Amino acid sequence: MRTPSPLxxxxxxxxxxxxxxxxxRAQSAAPPALQTYVAQPDRxxxxxxxxxxxxxxxxxxxxxxxxxxxxxxxxxxxxxxxxGQLLMRLDARSADQNAQASEAQAGVARAxxxxxxxxxxxxxxxxxxxxxxxxxxxxxxxxxxATQAQVQAQLAQAGAAxxxxxxxQLRAPYAGVIAEVPVVQGDMALPxxxxxxxxxxxxxxxxAHVPQAxxxxxxxxxxxxDAGIALVxxxxxxxxxxxxxxxxxxxxxxxxxxxxxxxxxxxxxxLTGQLxxxxxxxxxxxxxxxxxAEPGRAxxxxxxxxxxxxxxxxxxxxxxxxxxxxxxxxxxxxELRGGQIEILSGLRAGERVALEPQVAARVR
Numbered sequence: 001m002r003t004p005s006p007l008x009x010x011x012x013x014x015x016x017x018x019x020x021x022x023x024x025r026a027q028s029a030a031p032p033a034l035q036t037y038v039a040q041p042d043r044x045x046x047x048x049x050x051x052x053x054x055x056x057x058x059x060x061x062x063x064x065x066x067x068x069x070x071x072x073x074x075x076x077x078x079x080x081x082x083x084g085q086l087l088m089r090l091d092a093r094s095a096d097q098n099a100q101a102s103e104a105q106a107g108v109a110r111a112x113x114x115x116x117x118x119x120x121x122x123x124x125x126x127x128x129x130x131x132x133x134x135x136x137x138x139x140x141x142x143x144x145x146a147t148q149a150q151v152q153a154q155l156a157q158a159g160a161a162x163x164x165x166x167x168x169q170l171r172a173p174y175a176g177v178i179a180e181v182p183v184v185q186g187d188m189a190l191p192x193x194x195x196x197x198x199x200x201x202x203x204x205x206x207x208a209h210v211p212q213a214x215x216x217x218x219x220x221x222x223x224x225x226d227a228g229i230a231l232v233x234x235x236x237x238x239x240x241x242x243x244x245x246x247x248x249x250x251x252x253x254x255x256x257x258x259x260x261x262x263x264x265x266x267x268x269x270x271l272t273g274q275l276x277x278x279x280x281x282x283x284x285x286x287x288x289x290x291x292x293a294e295p296g297r298a299x300x301x302x303x304x305x306x307x308x309x310x311x312x313x314x315x316x317x318x319x320x321x322x323x324x325x326x327x328x329x330x331x332x333x334x335e336l337r338g339g340q341i342e343i344l345s346g347l348r349a350g351e352r353v354a355l356e357p358q359v360a361a362r363v364r
Contacts, residue, residue, distance in 0.1 A: 012305040034360060036320060039301045039343065048218060049287035050263070052208035052233075053333070056280045057266070058180070062188040064090060064168045073185045075196065081172040087196055090189055092168035102158035109154040116147040157281035163210075168219065176200045179280065188361055199280060204267045206233055206245075206284040209260035221288060233265055234285040238274045242289065243267070302340040308333065311356045317343075318360035320352040326360035 034214040068090030075087050113130070126132045180197035182222040189195055210218060221229045245265035246333025254261055265286055267275060308315045315333055318326035354360035 010342055022308070034320075034326065034363065037353040037355050039173065039303055039305055039347050039349055039351050042059040043049050047235075048214065049285050050208040050210055052206040052263075052265075052286050053283055054204055054206050054235075054267075054278055054280055054282040056201070056204040057205055058174070058176075059197065059199040060173060061194050062087070062170055062173075062196045063192055063194055064170065065191055066090070066143065067188070067190050068168055069093065070183055070185050070187050070189055070195075073181070073183070075178050075181060076177055077181055079178045081176060081178060081198070083172055083175045085172045087170045087172055088183075089170070090168040092165055100159075103153070104160040106151070106154040109151040113147050113151045116144040116323060120144045169193055172198060173199060173221075176348075184213065187324055201279075202271065204280070206265050206267065206286060208263045208265075208286045210256060210262055210263050212254050212259055215250070215261045218288065222248070229288050231286055232266060232289050234266070234287065235275075235278070235282070236285070237282055238277060240274050243275075259338060301343040301349060303343060303353050304355060305336060305339055305341045306352050307342060307355050307357065318346065318354035318357055319347065320354065326354045326363055328361075 062167065070088055071091045072089035073087075083089065120140050123132060123137050125135045129133070176198045177200075178196060179199050180193070182193055183189065183193075195243060222231060231245060231248055232241075233245055234241045235243065246268050247266040249260040249264040249266075251264070265288065267278070271278065303317065307317055310329065314330055316330045319329045320326050330344055331346030332344045334344045336342075345354050
């Protein structure tokens with residue numbers, strides 16, 4: 001009888017293991033859970049509102065009509081000036097010399113005219129005494145008229161030289177506040193170059209740009225007396241909310257680059273209380289208030305700003321489909337409101353949006 005090999009039990013064990021089914025491969029790691037947000041209308045943003053800026057109804061850029069160095073500068077930004085007040089003076093030495101030369105030439109012309117007048121008187125007396133002919137008298141009268149015309153020309157030239165001397169003095173055309181002085185003493189002033197900006201602080205307005213698709217609805221809402229809708233101005237920097245404008249004006253043109261219409265709302269005049277601290281350039285808002293201040297559009301959808309995807313010129317959101325898969329969809333954005341951004345088109349109320357675009361991009 002043969003003795004079993006010591007390797008026989010090991011072979012049986014390997015055969016038994018080989019006959020058993022292999023364990024299933026480990027499943028791939030589950031995708032990370034997506035954090036989502038359900039798009040809902042923002043109740044606080046349902047009333048139409050538009051960003052605006054404060055601007056002066058009357059603002060003037062002052063420039064020189066002649067070239068010259070700035071030799072005297074009497075104002076700084078923020079200074080209040082009176083009508084006709086001297087703001088700055090340019091080097092007018094050359095102009096003053098020309099004016100003096102013109103005055104001297106005018107004086108010479110006056111002397112010649114006086115001499116020609118006396119000569120005419122003498123010739124007329126001689127003619128009455130029959131000592132000279134009519135032709136000689138006519139020649140003297142013609143010479144007197146020519147001298148008189150030369151004097152008028154010299155006087156006009158002297159007046160023009162004096163007026164040009166006044167161009168070297170820059171004066172305020174009306175009472176106001178200096179907004180900007182882009183030159184310093186010693187700078188060279190050239191015709192057309194801005195030397196100062198002046199505005200009237202007693203007449204201010206706010207200017208907003210309304211999308212042309214909403215202009216008719218807004219105008220109809222404001223014109224409807226029964227709707228009870230009004231336009232008000234908010235000035236957050238001053239804590240002034242709901243300020244009623246004195247007048248509302250729509251410009252008759254559309255901005256081709258932005259597709260908006262300019263809306264101007266004049267502030268009360270004179271400005272009182274906190275409104276006296278207003279200056280051009282401050283941020284403002286115009287909005288509609290009333291029982292149904294939503295003409296032409298329902299509540300605005302908003303989503304957290306972190307959900308927005310920006311790729312080159314495309315802005316979009318990862319929106320979950322019926323199977324729960326996030327798909328990138330292009331949307332049109334509106335105003336940013338404290339971490340929430342308006343979605344003007346491309347999204348419907350109730351749809352779920354991925355809050356982490358980078359994670360959503362990896363889900364297949």
